[in-house]
Amino acid sequence: MxxxxxxxxxxxxxxxxxxxxxxxxxxxxxxxxxxxxxxxxxxxxxxxxxxxxxxxxxxxxxxxxxxxxxxxxxxxxxxxxxxxxxxxxxxxxxxxxxxxxxxxxxxxxxxxxxxxxxxxxxxxxxxxxxxxxxxxxxxxxxxxxxxxxxxxxxxxxxxxxxxxxxxxxxxxxxxxxxxxxxxxxxxxxxxxxxxxxxxxxxxxxxxxxxxxxxxxxxxxxxxxxxxxxxxxxxxxxxxxxxxxxxxxxxxxxxxxxxxxxxxxxxxxxxxxRSLVNVNGMLRAAGLQRTRVYGTRFRYRAIRVLERFRRWKALREPGGVAPEKARPIDGQISCDWRRTVAFAPFGQLCGNVFLNRSAVSGASADRALAELIGLFREARDPERGEPLFADVYSAADRFGVDPAEHGMPDVFALSADGYQAQAKWSERHRSTIQRPDPGLPGTxxxxxxxxxxxxxxxxxxxxxxxxxxxxxxxxxxxxxxxxxxxxxxxxxxxxxxxxxxxxxxxxxxxxxxxxxxx
Ligand SMILES: [Zn+2]
Missing domain, CATH: 3.40.720.10 (Alkaline Phosphatase, subunit A)
Structure with missing residues (x-):
């Protein structure tokens, strides 16, 4: 010893x-x-x-x-x-x-x-x-x-x-x-x-x-x-x-x-090598729908309101930042009646949640299987390499109810060189993969x-x-x-x-x- x-x-x-x-x-x-x-x-x-x-x-x-x-x-x-x-x-x-x-x-x-x-x-x-x-x-x-x-x-x-x-x-x-x-x-x-x-x-x-x-x-x-x-x-x-x-x-x-x-x-x-648009993949697979009217306005308005609340709270004497609880709609804009899955946050991982108000029981099981297949099969068209190193259902892998742990239903872990992103610029919303000149390394x-x-x-x-x-x-x-x-x-x-x-x-x-x- x-x-x-x-x-x-x-x-x-x-x-x-x-x-x-x-x-x-x-x-x-x-x-x-x-x-x-x-x-x-x-x-x-x-x-x-x-x-x-x-x-x-x-x-x-x-x-x-x-x-x-x-x-x-x-x-x-x-x-x-x-x-x-x-x-x-x-x-x-x-x-x-x-x-x-x-x-x-x-x-x-x-x-x-x-x-x-x-x-x-x-x-x-x-x-x-x-x-x-x-x-x-x-x-x-x-x-x-x-x-x-x-x-x-x-x-x-x-x-x-x-x-x-x-x-x-x-x-x-x-x-x-x-x-x-x-x-x-x-x-x-x-x-x-x-x-x-x-x-x-x-x-x-x-x-x-x-x-x-x-x-x-x-x-x-x-x-x-x-x-x-x-x-x-x-x-x-x-x-x-x-x-x-x-x-x-x-x-x-x-x-x-x-x-x-x-x-x-x-x-x-x-x-x-590139960023990977997780919500874009869900939309392309028909698992996520965008709200038809007022999408951008609503999304921006919620974000501006959030920033204002923070700014105001911090300005007060002895002010502390308000508890950071952001409405989901301020992160991602979906037509919730027709959306099966969404990734509200995450980098280097597709953190995919099922929309429980739209799917449950057997349809949720089918959606999970579809999601796992979608991310497992995703390849970089140029190099032929998988975009995700491991993809799994949290319930299956960990034997727990993911909702109780605040964790996603599906983890799609980025393969080396491909940074999955929930946040994506509106301008490139239907692009699935895109190099980011400002982020050459990850x-x-x-x-x-x-x-x-x-x-x-x-x-x-x-x-x-x-x-x-x-x-x-x-x-x-x-x-x-x-x-x-x-x-x-x-x-x-x-x-x-x-x-x-x-x-x-x-x-x-x-x-x-x-x-x-
Ligand atoms: Zn870092």
């Missing part, structure tokens, strides 16, 4: 992929990460169904699959209210690693991890991620730390830089400067947090790596879509060097504190994992799932792995197996999670 470290430093590489790491190690852009990779047990970390931020990082933090933690997308459908609502830390159905460590008497530092707003009850210091509605709310758990960062690390932000693809080299370099400053500020914020908290676990999350890759993928020049172009290539190199420098400082901090290091990504990355399934700890066996030997990370970290720390966690401790990362004290699985965990999100 390897000796237990008393601390673990987690580095969240959002969208980190071996497709990028290999080439940037060879180019010498990331010497600190490359050295870490050489001394660690490394390998593949498979993402969740679907491979999107809130689902994947929740599996990472809870050690559970989406069925148990309850987050299946950014949004969920609240059937009782007929509204679309957003997931946040409050809708996660099981405790996180951070709460478990706090409960065992430890403290944590977490900077920028998604789905940590509103902050769970933890000892230590937690700054939420890009999904927090604003800065004050991101720092709600530690307002004094916000004050300190404003004074000493003004570049620190929980927000994302790469909102759109830069059109000129100057624009790319300008965004790169901001991105590099944020990476730098993250290491500095971690140093200041370390001086204040005697932490057992520290998490520093680099979300801007994901948005950089979305907008600048070709300039990484790691596959057939790669190009080198002055300014753009330099912008990428600058960001990666700043990221690596920041990670180097975190690794020094880990070494000063004798902390083990775990680097994890939430999904991989690759070129985005999430692919296989992310990366590196574990550097006492007794680790270096080398490319891991083949793990996101929910394996939390149990591995707890076992490494010598803490009991709670029974609700479904992942396994990754013994193969070590010379000798870890001791894995594990609580018995609570029998009521699935029943308890059926109460709705």
């Amino acid at each position: 390897p000796p237990s470290p008393s601390r673990v430093l987690f580095i969240g590489l959002d969208g980190g992929t071996s497709a990028v790491l290999g080439p940037i190690f060879d180019r010498g852009w990331a010497p600190n990460l490359a050295a870490l990779w050489r001394r660690s047990a490394v390998g593949r970390l498979r993402s969740t169904d679907p491979m999107v931020t809130p689902v994947a990082w929740t599996s990472f933090s809870t050690g559970c699959t989406p069925l148990r933690h309850g987050v299946h997308d950014f949004n969920y459908l609240d059937h009782a209210r007929g509204a679309i609502r957003e997931h946040d830390a409050a809708t996660v159905r099981v405790p996180t690693l951070w709460e478990e460590i706090s409960r065992a008497g430890g403290s944590i530092v977490s900077l920028g991890l998604p789905i940590t707003y509103p902050a769970p009850k933890v000892r230590g210091l937690l700054v939420a991620g890009a999904d927090a509605p604003d800065r004050d709310l991101a720092f709600a758990q530690c307002p004094e730390f916000d004050g300190l960062l404003r004074a000493e690390v003004p570049a620190y932000t929980h927000k994302l830089v790469w909102k759109r693809r830069p059109r000129t080299a100057d624009e790319a370099l300008d965004q790169a400067r901001r991105c590099a400053a944020i990476f730098d500020a993250q290491a500095e914020a971690a140093r200041l947090a370390d001086a204040r908290v005697d932490w057992t676990a520290m998490m520093v999350h680099f979300h801007n790596l994901d948005s950089l890759q979305h907008r600048m993928w070709p300039y990484f020049d790691v596959d057939e879509t790669g190009v080198r172009e002055a300014g753009f290539t330099d912008a990428v190199e600058r960001c990666i060097r700043a990221l690596d420098d920041s990670i180097g400082r975190l690794l020094d901090l880990a070494s000063d504190r004798d902390a083990a290091v775990v680097v994890a990504s939430d999904h991989g990355f690759g070129p985005c 999430h692919w399934l296989d992310g990366v994992l590196a574990v550097d700890a006492p007794g680790v066996r270096p080398g490319d030997r891991l083949d793990a799932e996101l929910h394996d990370v939390a149990p591995t970290a707890l076992a490494m720390l010598g803490l009991e792995v709670p029974g609700f966690m479904q992942g396994r401790a990754l013994h193969e990362a070590f010379e000798a197996p870890l001791d894995e004290p594990r609580e018995a699985e609570p029998v009521d965990v699935v029943a308890a999670s059926a109460d709705g999100p």
Whole structure:
């Protein structure tokens, strides 16, 4: 049994992929990460169904699959209210690693991890991620730390830089400067947090790596879509060097504190060949009908009204964002009497719901079979490849009533390179597939994992799932792995197996999670 470290430093590489790491190690852009990779047990970390931020990082933090933690997308459908609502830390159905460590008497530092707003009850210091509605709310758990960062690390932000693809080299370099400053500020914020908290676990999350890759993928020049172009290539190199420098400082901090290091990504990355119009496919198959009159007006009016409500609520003194519950009609416009199925939200997954007011019983079963066939058979006409990697009925796969879990009836998970989209511009409404020039890169399934700890066996030997990370970290720390966690401790990362004290699985965990999100 390897000796237990008393601390673990987690580095969240959002969208980190071996497709990028290999080439940037060879180019010498990331010497600190490359050295870490050489001394660690490394390998593949498979993402969740679907491979999107809130689902994947929740599996990472809870050690559970989406069925148990309850987050299946950014949004969920609240059937009782007929509204679309957003997931946040409050809708996660099981405790996180951070709460478990706090409960065992430890403290944590977490900077920028998604789905940590509103902050769970933890000892230590937690700054939420890009999904927090604003800065004050991101720092709600530690307002004094916000004050300190404003004074000493003004570049620190929980927000994302790469909102759109830069059109000129100057624009790319300008965004790169901001991105590099944020990476730098993250290491500095971690140093200041370390001086204040005697932490057992520290998490520093680099979300801007994901948005950089979305907008600048070709300039990484790691596959057939790669190009080198002055300014753009330099912008990428600058960001990666700043990221690596920041990670180097975190690794020094880990070494000063004798902390083990775990680097994890939430999904991989690759070129985005095309977006796929999920509702367009349903319309083409006759499963969805558009309202004949007033469609666009109604749709726009609901959206404008929603924005106005938010704006008004936030303007009031001490105003907080209203609970985000959006009417389905504001997301998608259908003739509900003649619509069988609809996808009100979702990226990288067709989240398809049956319209229960129009179909039930045997007709619902027939509709489900038709939907599954439709998505399974969908191919890219140019390359002949399937557009979806896996398509299934939630009831069949999970043995639960999807409506009770706010989850879709059918999951159609995007194949690597084809980003399914519920939202689609009106102008291209009948196009099924379309490349998006603003989004040259997107999430692919296989992310990366590196574990550097006492007794680790270096080398490319891991083949793990996101929910394996939390149990591995707890076992490494010598803490009991709670029974609700479904992942396994990754013994193969070590010379000798870890001791894995594990609580018995609570029998009521699935029943308890059926109460709705
Ligand atoms: Zn992303």
